[in-house]
Structure formats: C-alpha cells, structure tokens
Amino acid sequence: xxxxxxxxxxxxxxxxxxxxxxxxxxxxxxxxxxxxxxxxxxxxxxxxxxxxxxxxxxxxxxxxxxxxxxxxxxxxxxxxxxxxxxxxxxxxxxxxxxxxxxxxxxxxxxxxxxxxxxxxxxxxxxxxxxxxxxxxxxxxxxxxxxxxxxxxxxxxxxxxxxxxxxxxxxxxxxxxxxxxxxxx
Amino acid sequence: xxxxxxxxxxxxxxxxxxxxxxxxxxxxxxxxxxxxxxxxxxxxxxxxxxxxxxxxxxxxxxxxxxxxxxxxxxxxxxxxxxxxxxxxxxxxxxxxxxxxxxxxxxxxxxxxxxxxxxxxxxxxxxxxxxxxxxxxxxxxxxxxxxxxxxxxxxxxxxxxxxxxxxxxxxxxxxxxxxxxxxxxxxxxxxxxxxxxxxxxxxxxxxxxxxxxxxxxxxxxxxxxxxxxxxxxxxxxxxxxxxxxxxxxxxxxxxxxxxxxxxxxxxxxxxxxxxxxxxxxxxxxxxxxxxxxxxxxxxxxxxxxxxxxxxxxxxxxxxxxxxxxxxxxxxxxxxxxxxxxxxxxxxxxxxxxxxxxxxxxxxxxxxxxxxxxxxxxxxxxxxxxxxxxxxxxxxxxxxxxxxxxxxxxxxxx
Numbered sequence: 001x002x003x004x005x006x007x008x009x010x011x012x013x014x015x016x017x018x019x020x021x022x023x024x025x026x027x028x029x030x031x032x033x034x035x036x037x038x039x040x041x042x043x044x045x046x047x048x049x050x051x052x053x054x055x056x057x058x059x060x061x062x063x064x065x066x067x068x069x070x071x072x073x074x075x076x077x078x079x080x081x082x083x084x085x086x087x088x089x090x091x092x093x094x095x096x097x098x099x100x101x102x103x104x105x106x107x108x109x110x111x112x113x114x115x116x117x118x119x120x121x122x123x124x125x126x127x128x129x130x131x132x133x134x135x136x137x138x139x140x141x142x143x144x145x146x147x148x149x150x151x152x153x154x155x156x157x158x159x160x161x162x163x164x165x166x167x168x169x170x171x172x173x174x175x176x177x178x179x180x181x182x183x184x
Numbered sequence: 185x186x187x188x189x190x191x192x193x194x195x196x197x198x199x200x201x202x203x204x205x206x207x208x209x210x211x212x213x214x215x216x217x218x219x220x221x222x223x224x225x226x227x228x229x230x231x232x233x234x235x236x237x238x239x240x241x242x243x244x245x246x247x248x249x250x251x252x253x254x255x256x257x258x259x260x261x262x263x264x265x266x267x268x269x270x271x272x273x274x275x276x277x278x279x280x281x282x283x284x285x286x287x288x289x290x291x292x293x294x295x296x297x298x299x300x301x302x303x304x305x306x307x308x309x310x311x312x313x314x315x316x317x318x319x320x321x322x323x324x325x326x327x328x329x330x331x332x333x334x335x336x337x338x339x340x341x342x343x344x345x346x347x348x349x350x351x352x353x354x355x356x357x358x359x360x361x362x363x364x365x366x367x368x369x370x371x372x373x374x375x376x377x378x379x380x381x382x383x384x385x386x387x388x389x390x391x392x393x394x395x396x397x398x399x400x401x402x403x404x405x406x407x408x409x410x411x412x413x414x415x416x417x418x419x420x421x422x423x424x425x426x427x428x429x430x431x432x433x434x435x436x437x438x439x440x441x442x443x444x445x446x447x448x449x450x451x452x453x454x455x456x457x458x459x460x461x462x463x464x465x466x467x468x469x470x471x472x473x474x475x476x477x478x479x480x481x482x483x484x485x486x487x488x489x490x491x492x493x494x495x496x497x498x499x500x501x502x503x504x505x506x507x508x509x510x511x512x513x514x515x516x517x518x519x520x521x522x523x524x525x526x527x528x529x530x531x532x533x534x535x536x537x538x539x540x541x542x543x544x545x546x547x548x549x550x551x552x553x554x555x556x557x558x559x560x561x562x563x564x565x566x567x568x569x570x571x572x573x574x575x576x577x578x579x580x581x582x583x584x585x586x587x588x589x590x591x592x593x594x595x596x
Contacts, residue, residue: 067502094466102463102464103460105460
C-alpha cells in the first residue's frame with residue numbers, strides 16, 4: 001500500500017495551504033506536527049517567533065558544526081604559529097623562548113572566531129540546501145505573497161504519512177484561504 | 185504564558201514568608217558564628233586574618249556594587265530578562281549600606297593589610313615611596329577619605345534605585361521609571377569610575393610597587409559576573425514559590441545564561457589582556473605581580489582559574505539546552521561564585537610577598553571561610569529582610585511591560 005502511495009505521489013511535491021495570520025499558521029503547523037507530519041515547511045514574509053518550535057526544527061546540527069569549526073580554526077591558528085615560530089622561521093624576539101604560547105593567544109582567538117563564523121554561515125547554507133536554483137513551491141502562483149502578507153504551510157509528499165486525500169482533508173479542516181497542489 | 189502584574193499576585197505568599205523566616209534565622213546564626221570567629225582570630229593574628237576578611241568584604245561589596253550597576257543597566261536597556269532579578273538586584277544594591285559598616289575593620293586594620301603603611305617598605309622601594317611620600321596618594325587619611333566618598337556615592341545610587349523603583353509600584357504613570365531612565369546613563373559612568381578607583385585602592389594598592397590600568401575593569405567585570413551568578417541562584421531558589429515561578433521561564437533563564445556566558449568571556453578577556461601586555465613587555469616592575477601569583481602553590485591556583493573559572497563555565501554555558509534548565513544553571517552559577525572567591529584570594533593574599541619565596545598562606549584559608557560565612561550570613565539575612573518588604577516583581581515598570589507585551593504575555 002505504502003509503495004503504491006509513494007508512486008502515486010511521484011509528480012506532486014506537496015500540498016500547500018495559505019493563511020492570513022502568523023498565529024493561525026503556528027496553530028496549524030503545531031497540529032500537523034502533532035498528527036505526525038515531519039517533512040513540511042512553513043513560509044512567512046518575516047521571522048515568526050515560535051514557528052521553529054512548531055515545525056520541530058528546534059534541534060539542528062548548526063551549533064555542533066560551529067563548535068567543530070571553532071575548535072578546528074583555533075587549533076590550526078595555534079599550530080600555524082607554533083610551526084612558523086619554532087621550525088620555519090625561528091627568531092629571537094625580545095629574548096623570549098621560541099614556544100611563546102601567550103603571544104599566540106590573540107591570533108588563536110581570532111582564528112577560533114573565524115572558523116566558528118565560517119562554519120556557521122556555510123553550515124547554515126549546507127543544511128538549508130542552499131544555494132538552490134529551482135524549488136517546486138514557486139510553481140504555485142499565489143506563493144509570491146509569501147514575501148508580502150500571506151503565510152504558507154507546505155506538507156511534502158515525501159512524508160510517510162502523506163496521503164493526497166487525507167492530507168487534503170486535514171488541511172481543509174484548518175480553514176485556510178486556499179489549498180494548492182504543488183507540482184514538481 | 186500569562187503574567188499579570190497586580191500587587192496581590194506579585195507579593196510573597198504565606199509559604200514563602202515562612203521560608204524567608206527560616207533562611208533569615210539560619211543566615212543570622214551562621215553569620216554570628218563566622219563573624220565571632222573572625223573577630224577573635226583578627227584580634228590575635230591580625231596580619232593573617234585581616235587579608236582573609238578583606239577577601240570576604242571585597243566579595244560581598246562586589247555583589248552590592250554589581251547589583252547597583254546591573255539595575256542601572258536594566259533601566260537603560262530594558263528587557264524582560266530582569267523581571268525575576270530586578271527586586272533581588274535592588275535589595276542587593278541596598279546592602280551597600282551594610283558593607284560600609286563591614287568595611288570599618290579594614291580601615292582600622294590598614295597596617296595589617298597594606299604594606300604601604302609600613303615605613304620600612306617605603307624606605308626600601310622607590311615606587312612605593314613615590315606614591316606614599318611624594319604624591320601622598322597612599323596615605324591612611326586620604327585612603328579613608330576616598331573610601332568614604334565611594335560609599336557615599338554608592339549609597340546615594342542604591343537609595344535612588346530602591347526608592348524610585350518602589351514608588352513605581354504604586355502608580356500607573358511612568359514618572360519614577362522615566363527619572364530612573366534619565367539618571368541611569370550618567371550613573372553608570374559614575375559607578376564605573378568610582379568602582380575602578382575603589383579597585384585600585386582596595387585591591388591594586390596591596391602591591392603598591394605595581395600598577396595596571398586594566399585592573400579596575402577586570403575587577404568590575406568579576407564583580408558583575410559574581411553578582412549575576414548569585415542573583416541567578418537566588419531567583420532559582422525563589423522560583424519554587426509564586427510569583428517567581430511564573431517569572432523564571434526557560435526563555436529568561438536562557439537570557440541569564442547568555443549573560444553569564446558573556447561576563448565569563450569578558451572576565452577572561454580582561455584577565456588575559458592584562459597578563460598578555462605585561463608578559464610581552466617583560467619589565468621588572470610590572471612582572472612582579474605575576475611572579476608573586478604564579479610560583480609554588482599559587483601557580484596551581486593560576487592554572488585552576490584558567491580551567492575552572494573560564495573554560496568550565498564557558499563550555500557548560502555554550503549549549504542552549506543547558507541554559508534553559510534550572511538544574512544546570514543553578515550548579516554553574518554556584519560554581520562561578522566559588523571560583524570568584526578563589527580569584528579574590530589569588531588577588532589579595534599573595535600581595536607584597538617576597539618574590540621568589542614560594543610560601544603559601546595556608547593559615548589564611550580557614551579565615552577566608554569564617555569571614556565569607558560571617559559577612560555573607562549577615563548579608564543574606566539583611567537581603568531577605570529587604571527583599572520581602574516589597575513585591576517580588578516590579579510593578580508597572582514600562583520597560584518590563586513593553587518586553588512582556590512583545591513576547592506575547594498577557595498584561596493587566
């Protein structure tokens with residue numbers, strides 16, 4: 001049955017419901033999450049507080065990526081200085097030992113931040129699937145309003161619980177302005 | 185998620201009042217025992233006990249000073265993070281009056297603490313002689329006058345904060361809060377300057393042959409960090425009762441955790457800056473301060489400060505999940521307080537010791553404990569007395585109301 005269903009949904013990206021208010025969108029998203037839908041995405045003209053929680057996006061891998069990037073940046077900065085000061089270009093500066101770790105701290109601090117910042121930006125882009133030149137949601141004409149004053153929730157056909165009829169029925173009970181089928 | 189700010193629901197209930205009574209009784213008992221022991225010890229071995237007493241006085245004065253500073257800061261920037269902390273801050277600020285009294289033994293025992301009162305040290309060291317005899321900055325009388333002036337400034341600031349904030353409770357127009365907003369900016373400048381000079385006088389002049397212009401900032405950041413940590417502990421303990429239960433939400437705890445993280449990093453930044461500049465300069469008259477604090481047991485203490493006062497809370501507070509849970513934030517805040525006492529001991533006790541002599545003042549350690557308990561017990565008892573004399577949540581504060589409105593919490 002499930003195999004059949006997924007082949008049925010092959011040429012539909014998902015179902016998209018359009019709402020008037022961010023508050024309503026959060027409520028609908030929450031009830032969709034409570035029903036078990038996971039592969040869904042919300043689109044709003046401005047950041048809506050609490051929407052990330054409703055979507056279940058509370059946990060993501062960005063913090064861990066940033067931490068790893070920061071540690072990597074700090075280590076490489078520190079080791080680079082150790083290598084250049086101790087082996088590549090050993091030099092007597094103010095009579096200090098070649099391994100003068102306190103002098104390496106500012107650069108280590110900066111490369112830690114650099115590594116963390118790079119990991120944050122590029123990690124965020126990677127996990128968001130960006131850059132992306134084509135996205136099916138733009139096939140829905142009304143979607144242009146997502147950057148104006150409308151709030152959208154799109155339940156994707158990849159979701160194991162997705163069933164064209166049932167999901168449509170569920171979205172209809174939520175009182176949206178319009179429900180659109182999003183083609184690939 | 186609703187939060188109404190009427191008088192009845194913002195005042196402590198009967199169960200909390202009973203708890204307050206119990207805490208006051210225990211704190212007063214502990215305080216009396218600690219102070220009694222310190223007094224007896226101080227009369228017998230003044231030069232061992234008084235520096236330890238100075239550690240405790242610097243700690244608790246720092247809490248009151250940090251409370252004044254953070255209250256002014258909140259009046260300036262607003263936000264709902266301080267909703268559960270404002271009244272504890274104000275009560276802590278008020279106790280600067282108590283700390284003025286507790287400072288008297290320091291002024292009476294200057295000769296047992298500060299080496300610049302010793303004619304022999306003055307004669308043997310040109311740098312000390314300059315500060316004492318030529319420019320006459322470090323003299324007991326001028327030192328006392330300056331100390332009195334600092335306390336005068338701070339007491340006025342604390343009274344203004346307490347009086348106008350409580351005046352706001354009883355009225356719906358925002359005149360008292362507006363006045364506080366206007367004075368907060370200049371007051372923060374004045375607080376920062378006076379606290380810097382106080383840190384120079386009380387802490388830095390322990391090593392009168394040495395100076396560092398970042399010392400004041402480093403000291404103040406340490407005070408702010410410990411203040412925030414103690415007030416977080418207090419708010420979390422109070423959050424078992426209404427109205428604090430509603431005020432301490434995971435979001436606010438997250439904000440406070442972020443502030444603790446920021447001040448931990450700022451403390452490390454100041455401390456490392458001072459060390460790095462002196463280490464790079466490598467001048468005899470500057471490195472003495474570090475030589476006294478990095479030899480023998482003090483070297484282990486220095487390492488412990490790096491690992492446990494910076495890295496431990498820093499790494500623990502990085503995680504967002506941690507900052508949202510009281511069972512994590514409470515031990516971290518307590519840990520920060522413990523490390524602040526260790527840091528103050530590290531700043532005060534090795535002062536003026538002979539360079540190269542790795543002698544650790546084991547004898548002073550128990551007196552740090554008696555003084556901390558003694559001054560702290562009385563401080564906590566007075567704190568509770570002050571805290572329970574007003575609603576535990578500031579009422580009708582326009583900046584808090586605006587922040588509550590923004591986060592969607594209902595207002596009355």
